[in-house]
Amino acid sequence: MPTLWLVIALLALSALGFVLGRQRAMQSAGGDTRALHSLPIYYGLNVGLTALLPALAVLLVWLFAQPMFIENQISDMIPAELIPENSTRDLVMSDVRRVAAGLDLAVEQGALTETAAANLRAELTDVRARLGEIGVALGSDVRPEVLDAAQEYRKMTATGNTVMTIVVALLALGGLAVSYARTHKDYRARNVVEQGVLALLILAASLAILTTVGIVLSMLFETMNFFSLHQWVDFFFGTTWAPNFRGDSELSILPLLWGTLYISFIALLVAVPVGLFAAIYLSEYASNTTRSIAKPLLEILAGIPTIVYGLFALLTVGPLLAGMFAKGGLLGVEWMAGATSVLTAGVVMGIMLIPFVSSLSDDIINAVPQTMRDGSLGLGATRSETVRQVVLPAALPGIVGAVLLAASRAIGETMIVVMGAGAIAKFSLNPLESMTTITTRIVSQLTGDTDFASPETLVAFALGLTLFVLTLGLNVLALYIVRKYREQYE
Amino acid sequence: MTDHSQSPDTQPSKHAGSLLSPSPGTIKRNRAEARFKGYGIAAIAVGLLMLLVLVFTIVSKGVGAYTQTFITLDVELLESKLDKKGNRNLDDIKKVTTFGYAPLIKNAFATKLEELGLETDLKAKDQAKIVSKSAAAQLREYVIANPDMIGKTVTFKFLTNSRVDGYMKGRVSRESIAKDKSISVAQLDFVDQLVAAGVIKKTFNLDFILGADASDQRPEAAGMGVSMVGSLFMMLVVLALALPIGVAASIYLEEFAPQNWLTDIIEVNISNLAAVPSIVFGILGLAVFINYMHLPTSAPLVGGLVLTLMTLPTIIISTRASLKSVPPSIRDAALGVGASKMQSVFHHVLPLAAPGILTGTIIGLAQALGETAPLLLIGMVGFIASNAPDSLSSGLLSPNSAMPAQIYEWAKRADPAFYERAWGGIIILLVFLVTMNTVAVILRRRFERRW
Structure with a gap:
């Protein structure tokens, strides 16, 4: 792995720079640290980091940019008429990449010499069989133009790697030389190093923005692709969800949104009363001992991974409900067809959200000033009257915020609904029927063999973007409400 | 400010009565208080109960995965089946697929039954079916690793079929397998005989913790x-x-x-x-x-x-x-x-x-x-x-x-x-x-x- 060696060489060079820089600084000060502007370690760090960081940054950018650049070049090289029917440019390109990787592997393992690999001709050799021998399986025979492209790919990659190594090495050596030459007892090494470190810190902090931009852009591009294949009016306002991988599918978000909201509603119906009463009891009634035991225990529920809840829904709650409401069940009714239903997913999700609601409301109730309670109790109100008429109205905006946050969690929750809610998209009020949600459909459209040119796959990105906007909106609203409420008492 | 206490329309309290006995209003309010507190306790109880149910479900249903049913058989590694040329050439041995190993397991059952003096109406093919499908592969791996053992008799511990395992753990019963093609009541009777003879045993299964996942057909071999x-x-x-x-x-x-x-x-x-x-x-x-x-x-x-x-x-x-x-x-x-x-x-x-x-x-x-x-x-x-x-x-x-x-x-x-x-x-x-x-x-x- 040449890149790994390059990085190791860079690190070694940087370590060498550290030692050299420190020595030179000490020399220029005549061995007396007091004559130096900065501590000796900063002179070493200055040389070491100047040698390492720019080179490393260029290396990283190069590693990401080179494959894209080469890919574009090669992709332009393949004429459109050579792309077979029922295939796409992407598929041909992935063939090219695989053949190129196979040839590289063959050279590495010694099955082919470098020149033999470069001179392979698809017309003369059965490349597929040759690569098959070393364990590279190809889906079809290698066509001449694919092999040519693969050869070009390898050539350009090799050239690119050489140039990259040279550039990076020059940059590192140059950085080392310049900073070494600058090292002198009066040089303000500490200031320079600190500025460099600050730049790194800023870079790390801006990664958060980069992630958001990445999320939005990646989904936006694919969503635009989707809308060029499928009408947006139909997506947002149609009423049928019927994907069909042979094409001509009806893809509308409304039935999915209905399922999502219905399940979230049931989850909140479970979580809000239980969570709120638990919070009230813990903050207003419970003794310190009860509180210190019950609160962490309840919060365990929040720490359990969602896959566990999903399994609980699928294998325990679902069959339990089916045992009551399905055919041949305890109640002798036939309201449920299978174990998956809105109720199954909603109840289990509600359990998951109990601690979420309770600890958020607990914080908010605790933030209500004690003087307000004392005032109410002093007028002769009972505790429950104080809670209902003084504490809760004061805490209401915060509690609404907490419920909105819980709702956003419920809407974005995936594993419980994937395992417990079912896969049928429909509008129905019956909580015992199985319905499907946005997240469930994202998972099912994007797992397995996916073709990124079909609307059936791309619809997942449009669904994802809608989900993102929906949860983001709820969060911003909730945070706004909570923040506004806090200002009243601070 | 008007002084209300001085105003002439002041009425005595409606519930004038003894201070020592609570008025109906107070009783109502106290009840409401108790109810409210009760709701709080109930909410906490519901939360904790759910936690308890969850933990209990996980433990009671999951603990079975850590034990597995094994069958101990002495398999004679027949030279005539595994290495017809007799020169212990590894390439020739590798040519024998897992199908070639299946008869060895059948023979092992026959010898075991003879040794224990057990009688069964089950055909040899059906006897061998209580062993996991991975058993032949296990044999083959062993033989390829130790070609010298060909011709000798070696004791193996095989996984049993997942239905047999389920039977041992109470998940599968004679009634529940009525429509199941992969096991029959006769085979379960056979399993009972072997359990009584100590050939089939349920023991701790380290492979579940350390092993790899297995295909759809072999749940008994899957691990984390x-x-x-x-x-x-x-x-x-x-x-x-x-x-x-x-x-x-x-x-x-x-x-x-x-x-x-x-x-x-x-x-x-x-x-x-x-x-x-x-x-x-x-x-x-x-x-x-x-x-x-x-x-x-x-x-x-x-x-x-x-x-x-x-x-x-x-x-x-x-x-x-x-x-x-x-x-x-x-x-x-x-x-x-x-x-x-x-x-x-x-x-x-x-x-x-x-x-x-x-x-x-x-x-x-x-x-x-x-x-x-x-x-x-x-x-x-x-x-x-x-x-x-x-x-x-x-x-x-x-x-x-x-x-x-x-x-x-x-x-x-x-x-x-x-x-x-x-x-x-x-x-x-x-x-x-x-x-x-x-x-x-x-x-x-x-x-x-x-x-």
Whole structure:
């Protein structure tokens, strides 16, 4: 792995720079640290980091940019008429990449010499069989133009790697030389190093923005692709969800949104009363001992991974409900067809959200000033009257915020609904029927063999973007409400 | 101000009565009070009951996965079947497929029955069916590893078929197999005979913890081991990336950032990222890392990158809280003796905040360990890896699964024998999570400083 060696060489060079820089600084000060502007370690760090960081940054950018650049070049090289029917440019390109990787592997393992690999001709050799021998399986025979492209790919990659190594090495050596030459007892090494470190810190902090931009852009591009294949009016306002991988599918978000909201509603119906009463009891009634035991225990529920809840829904709650409401069940009714239903997913999700609601409301109730309670109790109100008429109205905006946050969690929750809610998209009020949600459909459209040119796959990105906007909106609203409420008492 | 007590229309209280006996209104209010308190207690009880039910379900259903039914047989490794040429040439031995080994198992049953003096009406073919489909492969592997043993009789411990295992664990009964083609009542009778003779035994199954996943047909051979390794590599990636980046970002935001719109945007961004549904991160990973950068599908590296992005906000938020809790006097003292701002942060504030940062990181890692949804999108599900990776690069780049994804995969399969595995897998996952959280709590208790 040449890149790994390059990085190791860079690190070694940087370590060498550290030692050299420190020595030179000490020399220029005549061995007396007091004559130096900065501590000796900063002179070493200055040389070491100047040698390492720019080179490393260029290396990283190069590693990401080179494959894209080469890919574009090669992709332009393949004429459109050579792309077979029922295939796409992407598929041909992935063939090219695989053949190129196979040839590289063959050279590495010694099955082919470098020149033999470069001179392979698809017309003369059965490349597929040759690569098959070393364990590279190809889906079809290698066509001449694919092999040519693969050869070009390898050539350009090799050239690119050489140039990259040279550039990076020059940059590192140059950085080392310049900073070494600058090292002198009066040089303000500490200031320079600190500025460099600050730049790194800023870079790390801006990664958060980069992630958001990445999320939005990646989904936006694919969503635009989707809308060029499928009408947006139909997506947002149609009423049928019927994907069909042979094409001509009806893809509308409304039935999915209905399922999502219905399940979230049931989850909140479970979580809000239980969570709120638990919070009230813990903050207003419970003794310190009860509180210190019950609160962490309840919060365990929040720490359990969602896959566990999903399994609980699928294998325990679902069959339990089916045992009551399905055919041949305890109640002798036939309201449920299978174990998956809105109720199954909603109840289990509600359990998951109990601690979420309770600890958020607990914080908010605790933030209500004690003087307000004392005032109410002093007028002769009972505790429950104080809670209902003084504490809760004061805490209401915060509690609404907490419920909105819980709702956003419920809407974005995936594993419980994937395992417990079912896969049928429909509008129905019956909580015992199985319905499907946005997240469930994202998972099912994007797992397995996916073709990124079909609307059936791309619809997942449009669904994802809608989900993102929906949860983001709820969060911003909730945070706004909570923040506004806090200002009243601070 | 009018003085109400002096006003002539003052009426005596409607409920004039003894102060010693509560008035009807008071009784009503006290009842309401008790009811209200009761609701609170009931809510807590419901929450705790759910926790109890969950834990009980997991343990009672999952514990079965840790024992497995084995059958001990003496197999004669016939030269005539395995090495017809008799020259112990490994290439010739490898040519014998698992089908060639099946008769050996049949013979082993015959000898065993003869030795024990048992009688059965079951045909030899049906007798051999109570053994797992992996038994022939197990034999073949052994013979290829030890070609010298051909011609000798060796004692093997084979897995039994998952139906037999289910019968031993009470999951399968004579009534429930009426429509089941893979086992018959006669075979169960045969199993009873062998159990009585001590040939079939249920013992602890280390392979479930250390082994690899197995195909749909062999639930008895499936294990968590390889997916655990996949999770481990993902956590390494998360730790290596999220901790330094998260700490660096927090230091900047908490100690250096000027109050301006850019800082505001970053802060709002981080709090929003913490609430973005995890599946959105999966979409990001699929679009950016796999489609755009062409990183390998199903690789723990990609999973780790996605989980890093997901964990970063958690780590940043907890790191900022612990940096904030270091009192300003520490910074002032450092600055006072001539340290630069950077030195005061790195030499004094950061070490003092370290326990809090560590705690936050462990909790973030625990969260990432249990996350499933994004992994589904980048292809870390399915029957993927049958061998543990042998090096760091193959561990990061070759396809693998992760613990929660493996559990999901088992829960999806049709055979109920896999459900037991899924619950068992959850026990392992929860053991990891509980350990990590306990360590975090202990660290916090041990090193927390009140200023």
